[in-house]
C-alpha cells in the first residue's frame with residue numbers, strides 16, 4: 001500500500017490517505033463490503049490512473065478480457081479507499097428494480113402488513129457515499145441503462161420511479177464498471193454511456209507477474225511447473241489474438257483452476273479439466289491440447 005501511494009502524485013496520495021482514514025471511521029459496519037487487495041497490475045499505471053480518476057470523482061470503466069482481474073482490481077480500489085462496494089451483475093434480465101430497489105410486503109409485530117421499499121445497489125451506494133460496481137455493463141438491455149445517465153454525470157442523481165424520491169449521491173460516491181468487450185453475447189457499450197467514463201484497459205498478466213500471482217493464489221508452488229504454466233498462458237493468449245481459440249481459453253481463472261488441479265492430477269489432465277473441456281469447439285480443443293503437449297510433453 002505504501003509503495004502504491006509513493007508512486008502517486010503527492011496531492012493525490014494525500015487525498016487518498018485522507019479519504020481512506022475518514023472512511024475507516026465511517027464504514028466500520030460495512031467492513032464486509034470492502035474489497036480484497038490481491039490485484040497485481042501488469043503495468044503500474046493501471047492502478048495509479050484508476051486511483052487518480054476516482055479521487056477526482058470520475059467514473060472508471062475497466063475494459064479487458066474475461067479473467068483478466070477487473071473485479072479483483074475494483075476490489076483493490078475499494079480497499080485502498082476503504083470504501084464499501086455494492087455490486088450489480090448485469091444481464092439482459094436486469095431491470096430498474098434490480099438497480100434501484102423494489103417494494104415488498106413486511107409484517108409488524110401485530111401481523112399487520114406494510115409495503116416497504118427495499119433499496120437496490122444503486123440507491124444504497126448513492127445514499128451512503130459508497131462505490132457502485134457495475135459488472136459486465138454491456139450485457140444489460142439498451143433500455144435499462146439510461147436510468148443511470150443522471151447517476152453517472154455531474155448531476156449524480158436519479159429519480160426513483162418506485163418511491164417518487166429524487167436520490168442525490170452523498171459525497172464520496174464512486175462508480176466503477178467493467179466490460180468484457182468482444183465477448184460472445186455482449187454488445188458494444190452505448191456511446192452516451194461510454195462517454196461518461198474514464199477507460200482503463202486491463203490486460204492479462206504475463207511473465208514474472210503472472211508467475212507471482214499464480215504462486216500466491218494457486219496451490220501450485222513448483223517453480224518448474226509454474227514456468228510451464230506461464231509459457232502455456234503466453235501461447236494461449238497469442239492463439240486468442242489470432243482468433244484460433246475463443247477468449248475463455250486464455251482466462252486467468254481457468255489457468256488458476258488448472259494450476260490447482262495439477263498438484264493432484266498432473267498438468268495434462270489438469271489442463272483438460274481446467275481449460276480444454278470448457279471450450280465448445282473441437283478444433284479449439286485440439287489446438288490447446290497441442291500447445292499443452294508441446295510444453296508439458298506427452
Ligand SMILES: Nc1ncnc2c1ncn2[C@@H]1O[C@H](COP(=O)(O)OP(=O)(O)OP(=O)(O)O)[C@@H](O)[C@H]1O
Nearest residue numbers: 038039040066067068069070071072180205252253
Ligand atoms: N492481475 C491480477 N491480479 C490478481 N489476481 C488476478 C489477476 N488477474 C486475474 N486474477 C485472478 O484470476 C481470477 C479472475 O479474476 P477476475 O474475476 O477479477 O477477472 P475479471 O476480469 O473480472 O473476469 P470477468 O470478465 O470474467 O468477470 C481471480 O481468481 C483473480 O484472483
Ligand SMILES: [Mg+2]
Nearest residue numbers: 070071135178
Ligand atoms: Mg469480473
